[in-house]
Amino acid sequence: MAVEGIGARALRKEDKRFITGKGRYTDDVVLPGMGFAAFVRSPHAHAKVRGIDSSAALLMPGVDAVLSGDQLVGDGIGNLICGWMIHSKDGSPMKMGGWRALEPETVRFVGQAVAVVVADTQAQARDAADAVVVDYEELPAVADPLAALDEGAPQLHPEAEGNLIYDWEIGDEAATNAAFENAAHVTRMQIQNNRLVPNPMEPRAAVASYNDGDEHYTLYTTSQNPHVARLVLSAFYNVAPEHKLRVIAPDVGGGFGSKIFIYPEEMVCLWASKRVGRPVKWVSDRTEAFLTDAHGRDHRSEAELALDADNKILGLRVKTVANIGAYMSLFSSSVPTYLYATLLSGQYDIPAIHANVKTVYTNTAPVDAYRGAGRPEATFLLERVIETAAREVGMSPADFRRKNFIKSFPHQTPVIMCYDAGDYDATLDAALKAADYDGFAARKAEAASRGKLRGIGMSCYIEACGIAPSAAVGSLGAGVGLWESAEVRVNPVGTVEVLTGSHSHGQGHETTFAQLISERFGLDTDAISIVHGDTDKVQFGMGTYGSRSGAVGMSAIVKALDKVETKAKKIAAHLMEASEADIQIEGGELKVAGTDKKLSFTEVALAAYTAHNLPEGMEPGLKEGAFYDPTNFTFPAGTYICEVEIDPETGRTEIVNFVAADDFGKVINPMIVEGQVHGGLAQGIGQALLENAAYDENGQLLTASYMDYTMPRADDVPSFNLSTHETVCPGNPLGMKGCGEAGAIGSPPAVINAITDAIGSNDLSMPASAEKVWALCKSSMRQAAE
Amino acid sequence: MYETQYHRAGSVSEAAALIGKAEDGKFLGGGQTLLPTMKQRLAAPSDLVDLTKIPDLKGIKVEGDAVVIGAATTHSEVATSDVVREKLPGLATLASGIGDPAVRHMGTIGGSISNNDPAADYPAGLVGLNATVKTSKRSIAAENFFVGMFETALEDDEIVVSVSFPVPQKSGYSKYPNPASRYAMAGVFVSQQADGSVRVAVTGAGSDGVFRVAEMESALGSNWAPDAVAGIHVNDGDMLSDIHGSSEYRANLVTVMAKRAIAAS
Numbered sequence A: 001m002a003v004e005g006i007g008a009r010a011l012r013k014e015d016k017r018f019i020t021g022k023g024r025y026t027d028d029v030v031l032p033g034m035g036f037a038a039f040v041r042s043p044h045a046h047a048k049v050r051g052i053d054s055s056a057a058l059l060m061p062g063v064d065a066v067l068s069g070d071q072l073v074g075d076g077i078g079n080l081i082c083g084w085m086i087h088s089k090d091g092s093p094m095k096m097g098g099w100r101a102l103e104p105e106t107v108r109f110v111g112q113a114v115a116v117v118v119a120d121t122q123a124q125a126r127d128a129a130d131a132v133v134v135d136y137e138e139l140p141a142v143a144d145p146l147a148a149l150d151e152g153a154p155q156l157h158p159e160a161e162g163n164l165i166y167d168w169e170i171g172d173e174a175a176t177n178a179a180f181e182n183a184a185h186v187t188r189m190q191i192q193n194n195r196l197v198p199n200p201m202e203p204r205a206a207v208a209s210y211n212d213g214d215e216h217y218t219l220y221t222t223s224q225n226p227h228v229a230r231l232v233l234s235a236f237y238n239v240a241p242e243h244k245l246r247v248i249a250p251d252v253g254g255g256f257g258s259k260i261f262i263y264p265e266e267m268v269c270l271w272a273s274k275r276v277g278r279p280v281k282w283v284s285d286r287t288e289a290f291l292t293d294a295h296g297r298d299h300r301s302e303a304e305l306a307l308d309a310d311n312k313i314l315g316l317r318v319k320t321v322a323n324i325g326a327y328m329s330l331f332s333s334s335v336p337t338y339l340y341a342t343l344l345s346g347q348y349d350i351p352a353i354h355a356n357v358k359t360v361y362t363n364t365a366p367v368d369a370y371r372g373a374g375r376p377e378a379t380f381l382l383e384r385v386i387e388t389a390a391r392e393v394g395m396s397p398a399d400f401r402r403k404n405f406i407k408s409f410p411h412q413t414p415v416i417m418c419y420d421a422g423d424y425d426a427t428l429d430a431a432l433k434a435a436d437y438d439g440f441a442a443r444k445a446e447a448a449s450r451g452k453l454r455g456i457g458m459s460c461y462i463e464a465c466g467i468a469p470s471a472a473v474g475s476l477g478a479g480v481g482l483w484e485s486a487e488v489r490v491n492p493v494g495t496v497e498v499l500t501g502s503h504s505h506g507q508g509h510e511t512t513f514a515q516l517i518s519e520r521f522g523l524d525t526d527a528i529s530i531v532h533g534d535t536d537k538v539q540f541g542m543g544t545y546g547s548r549s550g551a552v553g554m555s556a557i558v559k560a561l562d563k564v565e566t567k568a569k570k571i572a573a574h575l576m577e578a579s580e581a582d583i584q585i586e587g588g589e590l591k592v593a594g595t596d597k598k599l600s601f602t603e604v605a606l607a608a609y610t611a612h613n614l615p616e617g618m619e620p621g622l623k624e625g626a627f628y629d630p631t632n633f634t635f636p637a638g639t640y641i642c643e644v645e646i647d648p649e650t651g652r653t654e655i656v657n658f659v660a661a662d663d664f665g666k667v668i669n670p671m672i673v674e675g676q677v678h679g680g681l682a683q684g685i686g687q688a689l690l691e692n693a694a695y696d697e698n699g700q701l702l703t704a705s706y707m708d709y710t711m712p713r714a715d716d717v718p719s720f721n722l723s724t725h726e727t728v729c730p731g732n733p734l735g736m737k738g739c740g741e742a743g744a745i746g747s748p749p750a751v752i753n754a755i756t757d758a759i760g761s762n763d764l765s766m767p768a769s770a771e772k773v774w775a776l777c778k779s780s781m782r783q784a785a786e
Numbered sequence B: 001m002y003e004t005q006y007h008r009a010g011s012v013s014e015a016a017a018l019i020g021k022a023e024d025g026k027f028l029g030g031g032q033t034l035l036p037t038m039k040q041r042l043a044a045p046s047d048l049v050d051l052t053k054i055p056d057l058k059g060i061k062v063e064g065d066a067v068v069i070g071a072a073t074t075h076s077e078v079a080t081s082d083v084v085r086e087k088l089p090g091l092a093t094l095a096s097g098i099g100d101p102a103v104r105h106m107g108t109i110g111g112s113i114s115n116n117d118p119a120a121d122y123p124a125g126l127v128g129l130n131a132t133v134k135t136s137k138r139s140i141a142a143e144n145f146f147v148g149m150f151e152t153a154l155e156d157d158e159i160v161v162s163v164s165f166p167v168p169q170k171s172g173y174s175k176y177p178n179p180a181s182r183y184a185m186a187g188v189f190v191s192q193q194a195d196g197s198v199r200v201a202v203t204g205a206g207s208d209g210v211f212r213v214a215e216m217e218s219a220l221g222s223n224w225a226p227d228a229v230a231g232i233h234v235n236d237g238d239m240l241s242d243i244h245g246s247s248e249y250r251a252n253l254v255t256v257m258a259k260r261a262i263a264a265s
């Protein structure tokens, strides 16, 4: 390695261990005497549990215990919680039903656990789980969110009458209605956002152990935020007091949000490890992952856009029904509210917006944050409506957007967010150029000569990252603050360890964070280690999601580095008998400006620890910590343009070109940013064309394996055409905005706008399966013939 | 997976004897269908008798006017065989489009046809080429071998030894893959036999497994061109319907894939 600072395409430090199979994941953890857990899960979407007979299972080889909900409740283990309070528009608090890690009374989705077996081997545990006989009394179920609101629909929780959790609103309803009364044109649409399964490569897993000598628990788990896991497990679930619980999230193979939440399984493993007196391991198989990982999206909306005679937007009115599944997962309530409707202004100057969101229970897996969390839903809705409005009034979609762009900053939207900086024309221009937008007509004609339909579509997205100013989210109902912490430890030999509350599960923090220190002190990145994912090592942290590790996590590191630098300079000045103000750090050395006097970083570090000759009153050591609480969200934005070619005979869509022009603020490592965008685009294209978590009307998941759930593969996505355009974020010291989710947020509407452009029919829901597209092609051809 | 006993058979007769002794034994080909089923605990054979090391089941040979492919020959071997590519180009195309490289390097033709998944590719190839299946007990014409969904004419202890394909004048295969599994939503195999007769066999789409389309066969008999079948539609009511495609859509795909198979022949 070398000195690789901000902006360098440094190769990822973590890849050596990942590529050579030396990564250490939760399933790699083997503890002496460890047993294995297997869960007994409900095959019904809704049923009363009349009895659990574990007598046969208990007699099977290797079986230690069969534990059920009654014992869990008896031991005082608390319910799973949702940590963000949302109030309905009438002021009443959200109606949360109880969620127990093992359900003793009523199961509410297929896959919900009612009991757990612990045995010597995984196979024995599974055999015994098969032998547990549960007597269910089936109840009518409802999987569709609109049907769940119907009168007479099956009721899930006594707390939530009519299955309605909250009826929430944002924006000025009267002003919005007035805008519509004065409109010259109104565009109206029904928009559905399909339901997705996150599918990280590594399934969830937990290894829990309890030491009764010091009454201490250790949990290895696949978490994006081990400190939050510890806090919730101790403060709410009562499993162990916080100081007696160590949570370690070792290498984690992807999360996309689904590993933010605290699930029943890790909680049960902890509890069971004490109950059975041995460490307990559980590793989800892929079917369990489909059934029980928190799903994403699942919105049904009505959107209306009001325009004046000059095609300026006057107002936006939105009504959304959000499916939250059978239980309220940890952050589920915030996703269809503050993470969604606050982004409905997009890149546009919209004077009045009103959104109403009804969130409902259904007999399906819990739904929570998934890559983008709320912003993809907002972007899809808005960019579909914008595109449709442009087509309806006969304006070029690019010109219509440009005409309505926000041009000056800061810009206060009518839905809370205040955008700090941006240049939407710049990313639109860059994308139009990269896509050769002007040459499209010729390409369309050429495709037509081959019997193919070409279409082009765009999406000008904005999203909010760097979640979030603690006081602001607190006032909106969040149960936690969303700052980040860091500690920089300079060792006596001048190497540096940075402890961070961010958690890397694919993002490459070990590289990008090291680049920050390399830049600051001129050190080789090999001399820097990033430590994360262990509550015994890192003091506290809020974890990684919402593209916050750069804007918030790195900002905390910068603050700690500032303190280290100040102290190092003081020591250097003292040792070289110079003024502190004259000390400059360059190439791993502390120099006295204008002289040839210098000390290496190592010499200064050693001096700090030998403490033989420090400035009067200075404490020994070179180690500083900092907390950083952001002052605002950050607002990445950009333009995506998708060009498709459709085979009208089969309805198959091929993406022939995909352009992404993003403004992520300051870029630390362009290669890693590109990787994040590639992955996000693949997921967004997957949502637009392929992915769909389908339940039948009885709440059975029809897509519970890769035989039926279509994950995008390499040949489903094109080679991407990327560029970045930097408007520096004024809100944080590095000027970063965040890049982790943009691809998944911005791409679905670009794809659907392209397909609808190609086939000349707008009534297309996601995923745009070949059959749907074929049927639309057929009916457009029929219409054209008539 | 439940516990099971693994045996490696050295000959067809040894394999038959091993199965005879097993309480609830199963033959093992490439394991690409059987092992995933066992891992999901949907099958629990007491014994597995591995056929893939039996010399009689290996290899691709020309015998008279036919190409004979041993049952334990992998999809990849079929796809890359010079003999198959020259004499049965449609079958080479078919084998090259099964699953992914890992599946193609393990999965076997014998295993695929014995399993007779309604969405598998080979059934169309065998019926479309008028092949004969040679087993440890007899010879069975392809059309009689495939009985229905996941059902064949095989008896429990009967082993597929090889498949014999009469060399056609022309052959072609076109498949519309299921987007998730990449099995066939509709796969159409067409051939013009040495005697000029035509075969059109469809997999993936039919609600009762592989089937022939007589109307297309007679249209192609007089005009071997994509246009000849463009207006011929199979009956929607006989097609499968699931979350990936309605019967109407599958019926459309049959026509489109038939055109493309002819164009590719």
Ligand SMILES: Cc1cc2nc3c(=O)[nH]c(=O)nc-3n(C[C@H](O)[C@H](O)[C@H](O)COP(=O)(O)OP(=O)(O)OC[C@H]3O[C@@H](n4cnc5c(N)ncnc54)[C@H](O)[C@@H]3O)c2cc1C
Binding pocket: B026, B027, B028, B029, B030, B031, B032, B033, B034, B035, B036, B051, B071, B072, B097, B098, B099, B100, B103, B106, B107, B108, B109, B110, B111, B112, B114, B115, B117, B119, B120, B121, B122, B154, B158, B159, B160, B161, B181, B182, B183, B184
């Ligand atoms: C990811 C994936 C994708 C796939 N995609 C496709 C696809 O696109 N198209 C397609 O057609 N298939 C596909 N397959 C299936 C694949 O082709 C399998 O190889 C095939 O179905 C079974 O062959 P096998 O040799 O693996 O048999 P095995 O799985 O070993 O056995 C299958 C069955 O046949 C029996 N059997 C095996 N050999 C014999 C024999 N010689 N005589 C009698 N009985 C025998 C076994 O007892 C078992 O019941 C896919 C499989 C996977 C895992």
